[in-house]
Amino acid sequence: MGEFLVLQTDFGLGDGAVNAMYGVSLSVDPSIRIFDLTHDIPPYNIWEGAYRLYQVIAYWPENSVFVSVVDPGVGTERKSIVVKTQSNHYIVTPDNGTLTQIKKHIGIKEARLIDEERNRLPKSGESYTFHGRDIYAFTGARLAAGVISFEEVGPVIAVKEIIELPVTEAVISEEVITGNIDILDIRFGNPWTNIDRELFKQLHAEYGQSFEVKIENGTRQVYKNIMTFGRSFADSHLGEPLLYVNSLDKIGVALNQGSFAQAYHVQSGPNWKICIRKVIL
Template sequence: MKPTIVMQSDFGINSGLVACMHGMCKLVDSELVTCDITHLLPAFDIEAASYCLQYTVPYWPAGTVFVSVVDPGVGTSRRASVAKLKNGSYVVTPDNGTLTYLNAMIGVEAIREIDEEKNRYQETKEVHTFHGRDLFAYCAAKLASGKITFEEVGKEYPTEEIVLHKIQTAEVREKYVKAVIQSYDPFGSAELSVLNSNFVKAGFKMGDKLHITIGTEDKKVFDGLIPYERSFGYVGKGEDVLFNDLASFVTIGSNQADFRQKYHMDPDVNYTVEICEA
């Protein structure tokens, strides 16, 4: 069976752009199966693309070919690449920071720059603003169909040259964590910069009520007790809960409510979160 091609982008779903990418794959090989992660990533948000991949890629079989296109530098000298991950999957993407979380959490085994003379759709070679279709989807389809091998993608370059953005980290010690809110999920829950696995190392246990403060240097937006539980159903409707999120990181949310809106938190503000025993 040929590998599935799985796509994400910031293209939106109110135009034919995504359909063009699916169609390009079918032009290369009509038997290919294509699926979507999302095409509603925030426009130009490379970090969001990187974050989304790290919790999606592990749940697809080895050999899956991922296409990620959040590409504000389209048509410029930024590298168009195919990365082979240490779990056996491939990511076809601009090398602009998109590989950051995958490099840290799975590892990039090798990376090659796409040879545009051989692995770009030549019928649109005068178009330089839709590499999602003409370069990334096309090359991904050739790779997934077996028309080219990874070695035939283009010239290999050192993994040390991969463009990486800074990953927020956390201070973790016995019964204490200091982290930041790195993003909010679609329900308004605050995703922290501490991995589920590292939070356990601090010695916290399910059922603990923890003292949590959230704020900036100038203002606290929350200072109180929140239980650490398995899921939302362990607290009452509208109540807050700390839990291990599916996206790898400890998260604070509210049962059937929007945590961010509840405490009037600005998504453009950097909030520090401190967690300790009650």
């Protein structure tokens, strides 16, 4: 294996939970290189955990091992699995929808159920509430260090059985694109949509042109305005909104040197919809 272990959780850093995962991993092999994806996933937000994996995994070397623990069902009958992606990365995670974006956009070659008789931290068998430490970090570290092979994780399960969260496809109809706000660029408050650049180009979009943007949460409209399609944030005046192509080649919405999400109380997830229409002046 590549000996890169990448951790993602909703645990935060206010206590010792993440530190314990580090300790377990280094106890398996002190030469493992451990990195944090994020530990600031909102509690229980499987959707955001799924997206953050998709956001970064393609930029890591092949054979890197990811451990993702956003697990509101810890201690229940939900499965603990390891998958090998089409990009030759490994993900150790509960089977609860965390792999939704990976399965859809990157693809999964094979999946295995974690055999907890072999791949569980010794003397932790009576603990049912910290599988991130006792099962996922331990198994991920063993895989990254080459202590076990992928085949030794446990029995094969069908990829088609892996749980997926509902995903809405972006569509174009009568010169209007309707999509979803999948995630926020948290630090800067930019909503990121599932509208890819190629679909957006079907509106014959050019930099500098104006578009009507409408955002809804369920059936409630929370925003409607005209904004410019810009190459960069500086293509609008200070405090003005714009459309742009983000780092995943999808359409984002921003305020120049401001937080669009905070200014207009916009969030992300399956219920947040966006409609974009070209304005003919």
